[in-house]
Amino acid sequence: MRLLPCLLLALTLATPLAQASPSPASHATAPTGTVLLVGDSLSSAHRIPAEAGWVNLLQQRVDHATTTPPSIVNASRGGKTMEDALKELPALIIAHHPRLIILELGANDAILGANRQALEQHMTQLIDLAQASGAKVAVLGFEIPAKLDKDHCADTLRQVYARVAKDQHVTLLPSLMAGISDKPALLLDDGVHPTAVAQLRVLDNAWPTLRPLLIN
Template sequence: MTFKAQLLHFAVILLTVLAGPRIAAAEPLQLVGLGDSLMAGYQLPQEDALPAQLQRQLVAKGHDVVIANAGVSGDTTSGGLSRVDWSVPEGTDGVILELGANDALRGIPPEQTEKNLDQIITRLKERNIPILLVGMLAPPNMGDDYGQRFNAIYPRLAEKYGLPLYPFVLDGVITDRSLLLDDGMHPNTKGLETMAQRMLPLAETWVADIKGQQN
């Protein structure tokens, strides 16, 4: 092998070695939105659902992420617990956990809702998957006692496990009729965009924390 050939061979090897980490670093974060109809995008195209909306806004801010939609309309925390293992595949870098609205609508005891969420969080933490917890507030018609017990679930779990908490998924949306579908409960496309915008600052911090843990 001539000197020039040896030099070229060495250069190719060097470039391959140097490119390896860059290729690995270029892999987007694989996130999963685990939730109910508010995550699934009830009656809307998938590109309008909350995971897609939040993904676009994070990417626009320079974050390389993909958010899979594991929302199931009508799902309760019990349903989420029963499917968490297969809804969150191997290789998932983080989970946005949004469940509990249907528990409140059905009057499920808040203690059971908290137990289910606690078990979901425990399973994810056993897999070393970071969690962004998204809270819900009980409907006023459930009464003060129920509301106080239910509304305390998310701050308590966030504190217990040291999780970032977005306190109320429908913040800024549920009181604006123009951001809701005709049923007056589910957000329309503009409502989901608003939800993603409001969630964005916390989601950015969470994503940065995940990247920091991986480096």
């Protein structure tokens, strides 16, 4: 998110021995499939190595948490708006057939001046597209920092996330950057994006929301 100014293994027949030795609870079994994350620069490893980004760390954590991890496709890029995502999502769905679509979007739209009606309409359209494909949906929100809060866009976006998630019955994490945005040491020099060191904290914010959808 370039914030102004400046995403099915074949089942084998169980043998009696395998039935007598279930997997430990710490390494749960889950359905395989693709997870599609559609986001902006908060999820695109902005100005840090891609392998250090929280989405790559999420894949590593899921790989260790389940015997059948899904593949996470990260379709995030800096500056992406919901209008951009609406143009891209149909082709992404066709290409990847995701069972879960994670939307980390909205801040660029709000900061660029989109009104509440447009924000709600575009988020609803994205969710409708995702659900029509048969995928589950999760929304990761962003609390716009005070320095970028023009015309109360932070409050507007916060209300839009809550309203749309409730109306569309989707999982919502209100702020992916909770406990990070207010700590300058965890931010790049733009005062907005998390450093490489802070990526694990971003993941820890997202994990309680995403874990039940990824490995249960």
